Amino acid sequence: MAGPITIHYHRDFDGMVSAGVLANILREIHGERVQWRSVNYDQRRDWANFQRGHRFAIVDFHFHPKAAYWFDHHPTTFLSPEDEAKYAPSEKWAFDPESPSCPPIILAHAEKYWDYKTPERFRDMAHWSNVIDAAKFESVDEALFGDDPALRISRCMTVAPTVDWPDRIVGDMVDLRLEDIAMRPDVEKAWQRAVRNRDKALDHFPGTVQWVEDRVMLYDASSNKIRRERFAPFFHHPEIHYAVGVIPTRSGFHVTAGVNPWNPPSETVHIGEIMQTWGGGGHRAVGGVNPGGHDKAIEVSELVAAIVREKMAAL
Numbered sequence: 351m352a353g354p355i356t357i358h359y360h361r362d363f364d365g366m367v368s369a370g371v372l373a374n375i376l377r378e379i380h381g382e383r384v385q386w387r388s389v390n391y392d393q394r395r396d397w398a399n400f401q402r403g404h405r406f407a408i409v410d411f412h413f414h415p416k417a418a419y420w421f422d423h424h425p426t427t428f429l430s431p432e433d434e435a436k437y438a439p440s441e442k443w444a445f446d447p448e449s450p451s452c453p454p455i456i457l458a459h460a461e462k463y464w465d466y467k468t469p470e471r472f473r474d475m476a477h478w479s480n481v482i483d484a485a486k487f488e489s490v491d492e493a494l495f496g497d498d499p500a501l502r503i504s505r506c507m508t509v510a511p512t513v514d515w516p517d518r519i520v521g522d523m524v525d526l527r528l529e530d531i532a533m534r535p536d537v538e539k540a541w542q543r544a545v546r547n548r549d550k551a552l553d554h555f556p557g558t559v560q561w562v563e564d565r566v567m568l569y570d571a572s573s574n575k576i577r578r579e580r581f582a583p584f585f586h587h588p589e590i591h592y593a594v595g596v597i598p599t600r601s602g603f604h605v606t607a608g609v610n611p612w613n614p615p616s617e618t619v620h621i622g623e624i625m626q627t628w629g630g631g632g633h634r635a636v637g638g639v640n641p642g643g644h645d646k647a648i649e650v651s652e653l654v655a656a657i658v659r660e661k662m663a664a665l
């Protein structure tokens with residue numbers, strides 16, 4: 351019998367569910383001994399040598415040709431044309447960039463290839479993975495204030511007390527329901543802290559707004575002192591169609607732009623294509639670019655906002 355297999359997963363809600371689901375499947379169907387650990391973007395630097403000599407699986411993260419099992423839905427999954435050439439759908443690998451999140455890919459695959467019977471709690475987790483990863487919330491209020499167990503656990507990730515804390519959540523997801531996990535005292539404590547952060551971020555946001563014109567907003571949240579909440583623009587200004595802003599990253603500044611999911615215009619512009627002008631990218635609805643220093647990021651954000659306004663006016 352081979353040694354244990356390690357599942358490496360993307361550290362967000364659908365990534366954790368993916369790890370829990372695959373761990374359950376490998377244990378129940380394949381009789382594997384399974385462990386799990388999250389991956390982060392820094393580990394892409396020496397991707398070819400990732401976990402060399404070990405048996406591993408990867409879920410909701412970049413394709414690796416040595417992965418014993420691999421499942422993902424990110425269109426940017428292949429780090430090189432060489433890697434992409436090594437991929438073909440198989441009994442152990444599946445890729446579906448159309449899937450809103452990763453767990454449904456794994457469950458469909460296991461039912462098809464391994465005669466797996468998906469338990470109800472995994473259907474529930476897969477449903478919430480789709481909602482959260484594709485931001486398909488019914489309203490801005492649900493996105494910000496929803497307290498379903500899945501939304502609590504997802505928001506807790508913003509204040510994970512230790513790097514290996516998500517591993518404990520995955521361990522619970524293998525066997526427990528979301529309701530049971532959300533009731534754990536450490537999850538409840540993290541949730542309370544995350545809620546306080548959210549409320550601070552919502553309070554801070556109006557001070558970052560530069561202007562709102564023609565249903566386009568420009569904001570500058572580049573200060574490190576400002577807490578950020580992804581949907582704050584649409585909470586404070588539900589009438590806008592687009593928000594464009596600057597936020598700090600670990601290595602500089604990021605210009606982000608996105609459509610209001612709860613008030614899209616009747617005809618949309620392609621944000622990802624606009625961002626390509628400065629070397630960025632993204633989808634039609636949302637995109638971003640890292641133009642370098644602070645002043646450059648501010649300049650690019652102003653240009654992006656102006657282009658979005660122009661294109662909207664021309665529709």
Ligand SMILES: [Mn+2]
Pocket residue numbers: 360362363364365410483
């Ligand atoms: Mn993910």
